[in-house]
Amino acid sequence: MPHRWGMVVDLDRCTGCEACVVACRAENNVPTVGEAEAARGRAIHWIRVERYVDGEFPDVRVKFLPVFCQHCDAAPCEPVCPTYASYHTADGLNAQVYNRCIGTRYCANACPYTVRFFNFFNPVWEKPLHLQLNPDVSVREVGVMEKCTFCVQRIKAAEIAAKAEDRPLRDGEVVPACAQACPSRALVFGDLNDPDSEASRLAGSHRATHLLGELGTQPKVFYLQREGGHDRQDREGDQ
């Protein structure tokens, strides 16, 4: 049975520290566009932590929502690409083939999560930053879309290692950079086709929801909602 890679995000655990954002940038050679370009909306960050504030002061709650490519099964970004740069791999990844991309940016418009990023200019790594580029990940040129890959290079490396030892992949063997860096273990990655994997188990929780699930994109990222009532009661008890 092929793998079906997925991620579970526990919103009760996310502290909004953004360690995942930094780790992703380092792992995936995500370019830095500079202050002026970032102000024009050209910053690239494959994972971001959205902050939403609920309620009126002083009775407010801040909700942190890590958002990255949802690797949808029915991904709106895939069929609109004229050159198959965006397509679905056998193990359920929503792949972006940089070399095939001609930069129509149609996929980015079609994506309801706005998690696709475009190289408006050729990326630069000023010396000595070029020394920290990850040799396992290609850099992307101007005019090419990019987005979260679920650290496909780590998936491939783990698969090769397991194959060399002639054994199946174990749960927890593949850890994307964001999940690895998360201090509160809010991000759990795993094979959703393996009923015993931690990700599968958490995805079955009554708290599990999809982001914009009503759009029918069938994402492979699950969000474990905060138990809001419980939180509120605690605060009322303090008074």
Place this chain on the structure above:
Amino acid sequence: MRTRKAVRNVIYGICADDDAAASVVEELRALDVDARRIVVQSSEPLEIRDLAVPHGSGAMPWVAALGGLIGAVAGFTLAAGTQQLWPLSTGAMPIVTLRTNLIITYEMTLLGVIVATVLCFLVTARLPRWRMPLDDPEISEGAVLVGVLSPPQDRAHDIERALREGGGAARIVTCGPEDWG
């Protein structure tokens, strides 16, 4: 530029309008001149359509339909064929997506009709022909040319008379075009 070669095998007259041209053609027919040898040329479509040429419904609509059929088959084959040769999955859609392939099929059908129509037009109207056709400057001034190709030598005089008297052709020219008929 005008190629007026050997004054040999055509006689034509210049008529003022299509009524005159029609009566000249009537005269020529009365003389028993072969209809296929009668030439009429004008700078605008004539109201009397069957001047010299027998009426025919024409194969063009059928050729156009055939072109559309070829286009449809080509369009559908292109769409469905490439999908099966490169079976890449996108957006949980089936590999062969009939609904979207209808669009490609539709466009290619209409392209087939258009191309077939124009090709059929060029072939049946015998265009392009690079040698100069029978040509007289007065045609572009609105006159109608009526002539007889390769007139039988013994009838030349009768034909000339028909041209002059039938519709009152203003001018009679005898000349030999390079390729005609």
Place this chain on the structure above:
Amino acid sequence: MTGKTAKEISNDLLRPVLDTSWRFYAAAVLLGALVVAGLAAWGHQMSAGIGVAGINRPVFWGFYITNFVFWIGVSHAGTLISAILRLTHAPWRRPVTRAAEAITVFALMIGAMFPLIHLGRPWLAFWLFPYPSERRIWPNVRSPLVWDFFAINTYLVGSTLFLLLPLIPDLALLRDRARGWRRHVYRLCALGWAGTPHQWRRLETAMHIMAIVIIPVAVSVHTIVSFDFAMAPVPMWHSTIFGPYFVAGAIFSGIAALIVAMAVLRRALRLEAYLQLLHFESLGKLLLLMSLVWTYFVFAERLTTWYGNEPAEVAVLFAVERGPYAGLFWAMVFCNFVLPFVMLSIKRLRTITGTVVASLAVLVGMWLERFLIIVPSLTRKYLPYSWGTYQPTLVEITITAATFAAMGLLFVLFSKAFPIISIWELKEGDRRAPVVAPGLVDQSMVMADRHANP
């Protein structure tokens, strides 16, 4: 209808082709300079990166796609209108059809440039074409952009041939009139047309089939352009009304472009005797009709969205109607509905100047309409955290201006090289119809014309 003899018609209509005035050079140089500026801006964009345009995340499509939709829309002037007028034997079509068909071809050429201009890597645009390549992969025919390729390709081929076929007899006329090297060129272009009854019949049959076929092509082209948006789950893009809505808007802007072009030609080439009040009035009435159809579509689209009250859609709806885009939206309503409605429904105002003013307003309004369909939706997609704004840059504005100049330049060059009014069709119509005062179309003319084209 012109009350002129065949010879006078030929002289009048061939004069702009055979005589060259300083005005032609002035217009060509001025428009050419603007086109060169646009090409330079595009070159700069290619060398520096598409980032010199104002697009950003989340507004990945901006001016370029607006121009694409606008120009493809304008292209519906021609061939579609000309085909409908031909098939209904509208006798006033004769001086109008060629200019209309030329607009179609040029607007399509310009519009089809924009998918290339907007690409991140335009030098790889040929990967969209279905051909066996060393990459061993074909385009994804599920993508609306590939449908665009097929649709625009069919429409461009069809409308170019639709323009060229009835040009052949006029080229034969030019072959006889021109002197020097141009005579050789026209001789080649005329393909040896002789004008035998046989050839005339074939030409008429071919044009009849083409006129029938080009209508479904034109409808499909703008439908497919609308599918570029309707296929994506973006608020207020994902709509079933978009196909007919876009087609109606396309015909609307197309008629406006045709009226403006005719007015310019009338003045510049002194064609007052041929492009009469009748033609502006008739097209003006069509424009009024399309204005009402367009208004109906806008009302239907916005009412259903408002009533449905889906949060993501309503966010876009209100951003347009009373948010940052309100100024542009109400300007659009004024240009596309209020002004044309007043100018074109009051007979006293439906003069040549009146229809031209209304048409200019419609062109502005329809450009705004394309912009307001594309950009506001992208600024307000589902997750409010990623909402954005859009500001065009000088590069985009230059290229946009250059396309209008390109339209003018192509038109100037075309009307220099070829008669902009179909001479033989005009003569044919004149001979078959009694001379009437401008502004009058009586039934006998319609009947005469119908008789002429069985």
